[in-house]
Amino acid sequence: MSPRSAVAVRTVLPPWLAHALRTQRGPVPWSAVTRGALAAGPLLLAAVLVDRVGLGVVAAIAAMLAGINDRPGSRRASVRRLGAPALAGAAGILVGTYAGDHAGAVALTVVLTGLGLLAGGMSAIGPVASGAGTQLLVAAAIGAGMPVPEAGWARALAFLAGAGWLLALRLVLPTPGSMTGDFRFDGERDAVAGVYDAVAALLGAAGTQHALARRAALTAALDHAQDALTGPRLRSRAGSAAERRLRAQYASALPLAEAATALAWAGEPVAERAAEGPRRLAAAVRENTPTGPLPAPSRSAPALRALDDALLHAADAFDQGQGADLHTRRRGARDLLRAAFGAGGREYGLRVALCFGASAAIAQALHHSHWYGQHSHWYWLPATAVFLVKPDLGPLVSRVLCRAAGTVLGALLFAAFAAVLPRPEGLIALVAVCAALVPVSTRHFAAQTAVVTVLVLALVMVGGEPQASVSRIVETLLACAIVLIVGHLPMPGERGGQVRARLAVAAGAANAYLSHVLDGRDGPAGSDDRAARWTLRREAYRTLAEARTAIALAAHELPALARHTEGTDEVAAVLERLVDTTTACAVHLDDTGRLAPGHRARLAELLAELAVQRERAGLSAPAA
Structure with a gap:
């Protein structure tokens, strides 16, 4: 090939490797970082001061797990997103502790396998149920294997206290820059404003190759707003005036979204004037101000007439601020059971049960054979397998690669920190720093694994155990092998x-x-x-x-x-x-x-x- 015709050849990575290298983008969630810094570290310090280190470790672990679920959104949505997994985790601690105390190795493995089957089926219901299933299994493994002197009920209460403390911070602390109106509704306002912005973006993309992507973005914005407004009311049963206003603003966006979708479907460009109205509505929601005059679009086509009517309705609803139907998901017990015990839930449950049960059995066998030496935390192996077997965290090979790389990096970093930090104050400070980094690290599974590895190893040392970086690496690699094998085993029924x-x-x-x-x-x-x-x-x-x-x-x-x-x-x-x-x-x-x-x-x-x-x-x- 001559120099003039030479071109750079770009290597196309296979999908499974490309996903492992992909990182999410977005602004730093400073509010979540602040909550993380105020959660696990202070809880652990308070426990050390009152000589209840074991319970402090359990509470810090609960706060860490809650921090992983502490994603952007409204306060009302966080009650369910953080609270439901915390309750499941407390139940897991209770069951795991009593099973570990009173059951032999075989019976304990059977109990943990049964929990894996239940939690795996639950995880197929949705993100909140998946988070609850994860914490149920992780806490059950911790309860069964962590050497904490306190009784099971005390551990469960400590777990609830740790997660509850982070949830309390989420509900009470204002978000920076959110003091417009009632700060408790900053997440709701941002979510509803995002819907109007997405409508404007879709109208601007009508007739272009970007219309399909903009319509998908509108769906995501509507889903986010629906979740943000769905949950327990934060004041009274009837809801405050701010809540009613937000509900009206969300409901007014639905006919706008419908008209914008119809215009994009027609495949013809829309005048810029049509998108200006939704943009002004987005600003009114975000700044908690009246809408002011809205430019009316042309009424030359059915979809444009629908858009104009929807704008007029929105302006009226914004002024009146009356509550409206949120058009929420109406999924009854039958739908939830179908998701949990249907084809998807069964396959998911079987794989989780096999991975969790097999890793628990192997870990106990190694523990009783004294392979662990001076380290007694066999529960790390099944707890690691739980995160690896969760398909909602990414494809299987991507999860395994990221988990292995993150664990090795985190263990090496902790070994360096442990050699120079004073104990326990230096390790407690390290826990606080890592807990603050958890919300940022969720952008990539390897980064999250590295941060969590440092945090967990620091908790272990504060609890009185020796430095355990090497065993952490070995157990993680063993869990990776177990999950890879089980993930490729044939299962009853149809794959996928x-x-x-x-x-x-x-x-x-x-x-x-x-x-x-x-x-x-x-x-x-x-x-x-x-x-x-x-x-x-x-x-x-x-x-x-x-x-x-x-x-x-x-x-x-x-x-x-x-x-x-x-x-x-x-x-x-x-x-x-x-x-x-x-x-x-x-x-x-x-x-x-x-x-x-x-x-x-x-x-x-x-x-x-x-x-x-x-x-x-x-x-x-x-x-x-």
Whole structure:
């Protein structure tokens, strides 16, 4: 090749390796950093001062685990996101302690395996349930193996105290720069304003190649706002005026989102004037001010008329500030049980149970054979396996690589710190620093592992045990091997069950939304329950986003695992186009009372394509 024609050849990494090297971006969560610094370290110091070091270690571990779940969002959402896993962890501590005290090695392994099966099925329900399942198993292993002199109930209370302290900090401390209005609703205001910004971005991208990505961003913003506003009220049963205003502002964004989606579906550019209204609404939400005059878009098409009507409704709702239906997810016990014990939950539960049980059995066998020498923390092995076996933390090989690299780095760093820091005050300070770094380290699993490794090793030494960096590395590598083996074992039923289950739920939601739009519209706009339509629309887009996430993770597995979900991405893409078309049909029906021939033809084309793609992917048709 001549020098003139020579080109740089870019190496394309395999998906499983590319995912391991990918890092999330975003601003530093200073509020979470502050809470982390005020949580584990001070709790441990207080315990040392009153000579209850063991309970202080348990409380610090609980605060650390809560810090991992301390993500951006509203205060009300944090009650469930932090509180539910904390309760599960306290229950795990209780069960693990009494099982460890009164059961032999075989019986204890059976108990832990059963907990793994239960927690694995729970984790298929959703992110909060997954966090609860993780803390249940980690705390059970700690309760069974950590040498703490206090009784099980005292350990459980210490665990609740540690997580509860971080949750209290989350509810009480204001966020920097959030003193506009009632600071307790800063997360809600930011989430609702983000919806209006996403609507404006979608309108600006209409008719361009970026429209699909902007529509996905709008779905994510709506999901985030829905979660931020869903949860316990922070004042009274009826809610404060600020809460009612936020609910009205969120509800007013739904018809705007619907109109913007219909305009993007049409594929024609929209005048800049149309996006200015949502931008001003976003500023009004964020600054807690009146909307002021809003520029009206052209009313030359059904979707533009719907956008104009939605802007007028939003301006009126902003001024009145009356509460409205949040169109929240209505998942009953039957839906939750189906997720936990369906195909996805069963596969997930079996793998978690096998990994947790096998690692507990191997760890106890090594412990009783005195392989551990002076180190008695056999519970590290099953606790490590819990994090490694969780597919919502990333693809299997990516998790293993990041965990191994992070553990080695963290153990080496701690060995250096332990050689120079005074004890216990230097180690307590190290715990505080690491707890503050946990919210930042969650951007990459290897970084999170390194920070947590240093923190845990420091806690072990404060508890009176010797430096354990070498055993920590060995046990982590052993857990990596166990999870890799179990992750590639054949399981009863069809592989890729979690992806297929998510896609089946999304297909059912899309079908319900389409049926409502087509069957519920026999006349002009106003004869139908739009609130029900918006609820179905939200569920359709939300379940599609969840399916897309599961598909993307599965696609980054090794080829031996990724092949089991081949074709599912194409099915999800067709479902998204179908839901977008359904939204466009709904807006058109509101305006004219009947479907245009182009809409009918597009629906028929998409339904036929969906049937073909489902057959190629080996998926059954959803129930009507």
